[in-house]
Amino acid sequence: MRPFLPPLRLLAVFDAVTRLGSTQRAASDLNVTQPAISQAVKALEDYVGFRLFDRSTRPISLTPAGEILRSGVVEGFDRISSAIERGRSLHSSSDNAVTVACTVGTATYWLMPRVAEFYQEFPEIAVNVLTTVGSPDFIPGVDLLIRYGIGNWNDGAGIKLFDEKVVPVFSPALAQRITSKDTLQAATLLHVVSSDATWLTWRDYFQMTGLPQNLSQGRVFSNYVQATQAALSGQGVMLGWESNTGDLVREGRLLALADAEVFPKEAFYLLRAASAQSHASTLFTDWIKDRVLVEANL
Structure with missing residues (x-):
């Protein structure tokens, strides 16, 4: 094993908790008990030497150090998955x-x-x-x-294939609160961290539309799938790309803010x-x- 790396099973538990949002759902996903999940999280914190979750909030949230580890774990698991798929493709x-x-x-x-x-x-x-x-x-x-x-x-x-369209989207549960572009200033924004310079951020969106920046912290995710699940559960407003949320809007699972589209080049x-x-x-x-x-x- 590489030095300083924790056991893979602990990282798998951490990934499940952060991906699914709770120890209870992680336990169901991994087919173990909830106390086993909690023990694994504590063991991982002892191994890495810092707290991963802020347990003073409900639901619990990641600490800044926990966010850093989550980003690395997600990328690592994605690379492993990609390697397996590449290996399978060579035998197809x-x-x-x-x-x-x-x-x-x-x-x-x-x-x-x-x-x-x-x-x-x-x-x-x-x-x-x-x-x-x-x-x-x-x-x-x-x-x-x-x-x-x-x-x-x-x-x-x-x-x-197609041009892209980006528009704020949110759960129908927020329909009474998100009624126009002006209401975005007080909304909880869902951010996706990406190293891709072509990825449109909320800062870019407010600049393109001439709206004042929303300077609240919002919620930050390491990939688009996590942010989309947060939007579906009513946690805030995300920038919906036609390629990723278009079908969800057409199905009525997400709502698109009217007259708020921008069109990237x-x-x-x-x-x-x-x-x-x-x-x-x-x-x-x-x-x-x-x-x-x-x-x-x-």
Whole structure:
């Protein structure tokens, strides 16, 4: 084992508690008792030498040091998951399988629902989805990328999927409090920390719309999936990207603030590796292009 690293089981418990929001839900997810979860958290705190949770609040919240560890654990687990998926892709039939890489948020809220539709038409094709913390790159075994930007890449043949739209979104439970752009000044904002310079932040949004900055601390998350779950549970207002929250808004699970959209210059693109010439790669590429066209005309 590398020096100073705690046992993996303790990190898994910590990840479950921070991801699910409580020791009770983490216990259910890991199929152990709640006291076992609490003991594991205490053991991890003893191992690393600092407190991970502020237990004076209800529900408990992460300390600043705990936030730092959570970010590292999430990234580490994502890398392990990616490595496993890459290994699996090397053993898949190249003609009947295609591997698509994209961010966790794009995979969860945009790609996977459409993969389910693809399987209804082509059950014989395996679509392996590889998630990344940041913008995906081509690595051995990856056929296609879904990447956000201005399209000026030279590592694959790219086609534009759709333009992006960003709008504040929130749970219907907050509908009486979030009624206009002016009400954002007093709202609890949900922030996503990202090293990607193209990622639109709340500060960017207020500058683009000419609104005063909301200087309250809000709540900070290390990835878009966590922030989305917080929005769904009514914890605050997040910046909803069409690619990630569009379906949730159309389903009524989230509400979009009226007349509050901004349109970044970046868009989503599908890139195909030069080596990706299999039947599965071609079939999935053509299908996703057609699906996007259909959705644009709805």
